[in-house]
Amino acid sequence: MSDSTLRGKVAVIGIGLSPVGKVPGRSPLWLAADAAKKALADAGLEKSDLDGVLSCHAFASPFHRFSVAFSEYFGIQPTFSNTLQVSGATAATMFNIGAAAIHGGLAKVVLAVASDSLMTGLTPDLALRSLTESRDQQYEMPFGIPVANTFAMTAHRHMKEFGTTAEQLAEVAVVQRRHAARTPGAQQTTPITVDDVLNSGWVTTPYHKLDCSLISDGGAAFILTSAEHARELGIAKPIYILGGGECYTHEHIFLMPSLTTTGAVTSSRMAYEMAGYGPKDMHVAGVYDCFTGTVIMMLEDLGFCPKGEGGRFVADGQMTYGGQIPSNTHGGLLSFAHSGMPGSLFHFHEVIAQLRGQCGERQVRGAELGLVHSLGAGFATNATTILGTENTL
Amino acid sequence: MTATDDARRKPLPTPDADSAALWRGLRDGVLLLQHCGDCRHVQYYQQGMCRQCGSENLSHRAASGRGRVHSFSVVHRAPGPAFKDDTPYAVLLVDLEEGPRMVSTYTGGKPEDVTFDMDVVLVCERIDDTTTLPRFRRA
Ligand SMILES: [Zn+2]
Numbered sequence: 001m002s003d004s005t006l007r008g009k010v011a012v013i014g015i016g017l018s019p020v021g022k023v024p025g026r027s028p029l030w031l032a033a034d035a036a037k038k039a040l041a042d043a044g045l046e047k048s049d050l051d052g053v054l055s056c057h058a059f060a061s062p063f064h065r066f067s068v069a070f071s072e073y074f075g076i077q078p079t080f081s082n083t084l085q086v087s088g089a090t091a092a093t094m095f096n097i098g099a100a101a102i103h104g105g106l107a108k109v110v111l112a113v114a115s116d117s118l119m120t121g122l123t124p125d126l127a128l129r130s131l132t133e134s135r136d137q138q139y140e141m142p143f144g145i146p147v148a149n150t151f152a153m154t155a156h157r158h159m160k161e162f163g164t165t166a167e168q169l170a171e172v173a174v175v176q177r178r179h180a181a182r183t184p185g186a187q188q189t190t191p192i193t194v195d196d197v198l199n200s201g202w203v204t205t206p207y208h209k210l211d212c213s214l215i216s217d218g219g220a221a222f223i224l225t226s227a228e229h230a231r232e233l234g235i236a237k238p239i240y241i242l243g244g245g246e247c248y249t250h251e252h253i254f255l256m257p258s259l260t261t262t263g264a265v266t267s268s269r270m271a272y273e274m275a276g277y278g279p280k281d282m283h284v285a286g287v288y289d290c291f292t293g294t295v296i297m298m299l300e301d302l303g304f305c306p307k308g309e310g311g312r313f314v315a316d317g318q319m320t321y322g323g324q325i326p327s328n329t330h331g332g333l334l335s336f337a338h339s340g341m342p343g344s345l346f347h348f349h350e351v352i353a354q355l356r357g358q359c360g361e362r363q364v365r366g367a368e369l370g371l372v373h374s375l376g377a378g379f380a381t382n383a384t385t386i387l388g389t390e391n392t393l
Numbered sequence: 394m395t396a397t398d399d400a401r402r403k404p405l406p407t408p409d410a411d412s413a414a415l416w417r418g419l420r421d422g423v424l425l426l427q428h429c430g431d432c433r434h435v436q437y438y439q440q441g442m443c444r445q446c447g448s449e450n451l452s453h454r455a456a457s458g459r460g461r462v463h464s465f466s467v468v469h470r471a472p473g474p475a476f477k478d479d480t481p482y483a484v485l486l487v488d489l490e491e492g493p494r495m496v497s498t499y500t501g502g503k504p505e506d507v508t509f510d511m512d513v514v515l516v517c518e519r520i521d522d523t524t525t526l527p528r529f530r531r532a
Contacts, residue, residue: 023501046501047425071431096464137404137407138406138407138416139406139407139438139495139496140496141404141406142403142404142406142526143484143496143497143498143526144403144468144471144472144475144476144479144482144484144498145468145472146468146470146471148470149466149468149472149484153465153466153484153486154464154465156464156465157463157464157509160464178498201469202467202469202481203469204466204467204468204470204484205466205467205468205469206466207466239446252438252496253486253496254437254438254486254493254494254495254496255438255494259463259464259486265484276452287510345396364519369474388511
């Protein structure tokens with residue numbers, strides 16, 4: 001912990017969600033702008049108060065510079081902006097980079113916003129691109145490797161090395177579906193059992209359909225500013241960014257240093273060190289859950305349980321209410337919604353709402369410290385952010 | 394060409410300056426690995442310089458073709474129409490005898506026969522006049 005880091009210097013003062021799930025007839029730019037309006041209203045600010053915009057690419061949108069196109073659509077001319085691209089990890093990097101920009105004086109009030117329409121907005125051209133774009137054209141794509149397959153091979157090896165079972169993987173989906181049932185607007189709320197998961201049909205072994213995340217439309221937005229400015233504005237309950245870390249270990253799945261231990265070990269260690277807290281101090285977590293096995297590996301790499309014990313940890317009820325680290329209490333990508341790169345922003349929305357004490361019947365009591373971990377591209381990209389209330393500064 | 398036609402066609406590699414030798418070698422029936430003359434690092438993914446030490450003192454040598462399955466996944470839902478008729482097929486991560494790991498698919502047997510640590514050997518499978526893909530069968 002050092003005064004030179006951004007620890008506690010930047011706060012989230014506004015959050016907003018667009019409609020999520022199946023949202024036909026709305027473009028990614030509309031979804032982003034809708035979420036942004038709500039985040040501004042939540043913060044009590046006007047769009048003219050924004051001077052920074054961070055975003056990421058949307059598959060259903062033709063704009064390469066999505067953050068720039070967004071600003072035009074929203075009628076603003078920011079003096080700090082970027083369209084970030086590290087796949088699923090982009091969400092947490094938006095918080096880390098937004099905080100760094102504010103701490104470093106590049107911007108005063110940053111809007112972090114992203115959206116996509118994977119469910120209803122993809123033309124055949126764009127759908128094809130979204131299926132194949134992220135794998136190597138020479139070394140991976142000719143073999144017919146869906147992105148799901150790269151994650152599947154890591155989970156499969158985890159089963160082989162540590163005895164993780166198909167039932168333990170399925171339990172992740174069961175727990176998160178239970179969480180989603182208490183989240184207004186969640187895409188999938190019908191209760192499921194371990195048998196339902198195991199009987200839902202293969203996608204790519206060891207993953208069945210219900211081991212895989214959803215495909216959705218939707219967006220989310222956040223307003224970040226300095227702790228000092230949050231006080232000037234009289235924000236009721238700012239949520240502070242306490243630590244951030246990232247790690248990029250490979251591009252190709254065959255060059256991943258280990259299939260069962262990921263860059264999340266490093267990114268989370270950096271975030272914990274900056275925050276001055278450890279995994280045992282966290283009250284609530286948003287753990288990237290593109291697939292069930294991803295959650296099990298991340299619970300280990302984020303330090304919530306020892307390597308190899310993630311399956312038992314989940315089966316013992318440690319990732320839900322009453323357990324060690326209630327995770328994905330909104331239902332996650334598996335049951336709440338998964339609109340591509342913005343998907344992990346829903347985890348941020350949930351963890352911030354939990355820390356504000358706004359989660360009603362799914363509130364984790366006494367939640368003051370939370371972690372969100374975003375990742376992507378077959379564990380190539382990892383980013384962690386730690387958030388806390390005023391009491392944790 | 395419409396998007397639908399495009400989607401039915403399997404993606405084939407377009408060699409670049411770094412990889413031309415690899416694809417030429419496969420056409421001749423060998424899998425060329427890059428050996429670093431300075432640090433002894435061996436790489437499958439072809440680069441203009443050694444990934445470990447940065448040296449450009451690299452030479453191509455044919456791999457023995459022997460390897461072992463480190464992990465695998467049997468694809469039941471294809472990534473697009475081009476691979477639909479092939480399902481189920483097994484994607485393999487193969488550890489080559491020389492050290493590097495590569496991704497490929499299983500050939501010459503049923504995908505459900507693939508197991509962890511299974512010994513496999515290279516099969517150079519001709520796709521057309523320009524492309525030969527490296528696949529693996531049980532040893
Ligand atoms: Zn070298």
